[in-house]
Amino acid sequence: RQLHILLIAGGKSGEHEVSLSSARGVLAAMPHPTTLAVIAKDGKWLLGEAARRALEAGVAEQGEHPFPPPVPWHGFDAAFPLLHGRWGEDGTIQGFFEFLGLPYVGAGVAASAVCMDKDLCKRVLQQAGIPVVPWVTFYHGESTPEPHFRPPYFVKPANTGSSVGVSKVRADQDGQSALEEAFRWDHKALVEMGLEGVRELEVALLGNIHAEASVVGEITYASEFYDYETKYTEGRAQLHIPAPIPAELSRRIRELAVEAYRVLGVRGLARVDFFLAEGGTLYLNELNTMPGFTPTSMYPKLWQASGLAYPELLDRLVRLALG
Ligand code: ATP
Ligand code: MG
Ligand code: MG
Ligand code: MG
8 A cells, every 4th residue: 555655854953954864755755645834943833835845945044834734644644754853853843743643754752852852861871771871961041060980981962863963072181161062953962971992883673663783884984973964964974894803702783773762662764873992891882863875875775784774674664654
């Protein structure tokens, strides 16, 4: 059966452009009739031709329709909120779909919200016995006396993605300005122990609560860390699929990822990211409940390498939304 899908892209977060490039890929390969809606950076929506033009432009500064826009919600079988970051990946739009009674791709309200908040997510994972990098949390306006970790350490907004607002603080750098940068994006920030010579390993999960795991992939790059520029500038980062790691480590990563997914109650999909520190300690860094989704993004590539092609993956996701 053909399903009519409402694809929503763009959004108000710092990952607006990333979302639009994900949407170009999804729209081109989706094996179901799909209607596009774009949320501009000002939070207003673009529909019909205006949405198509925004997708081609790769950015929409201003929208036309304030929320809720005049979309025939009940004419769709499922919504696909292909939105990254706050107001999209954080449970807010998921709550709106719940109210409408409209099935949607991806995690529900609670799992989206908790996975988006790095502080809350790490607390849940820690309680479940899943290893996470040591950190402390500050709200904007609280005094942040001494540095809690030896440099280099990391400072991040609690709710972020694509490394927006994330800083690595070296011994010769100012931790306060890193915190100020993080607070530009959120009222809560994390200061995290920095891992030296870290390897970044990622696995793609698919399923409702009980997920299947893809092969494990690795990302390498020449920059200081995997920052926004490195993520989205052609040629700066290399994806290695499968990751050149021992089978035993790959098994442990997949096992931890599936367990974290279950503990957090994730539906649909997640890209689960790990850090392998020098010395071999493995940490779960985060779960991204709406990962980058262009055909060259890690999430679809991991599935492709595991035998699931991009259009089939989209079909599976839409069906999981109804399941
Ligand atoms: P995504 O785009 O995957 O959603 P994000 O914005 O949620 O990313 P993180 O994954 O937490 O942010 O951090 C971005 C990058 O910063 C990591 O991929 C890694 O390169 C570096 N990094 C973050 N925390 C640490 C740490 N504690 N030690 C070493 N490197 C780190
Ligand atoms: Mg993230
Ligand atoms: Mg993300
Ligand atoms: Mg990350």
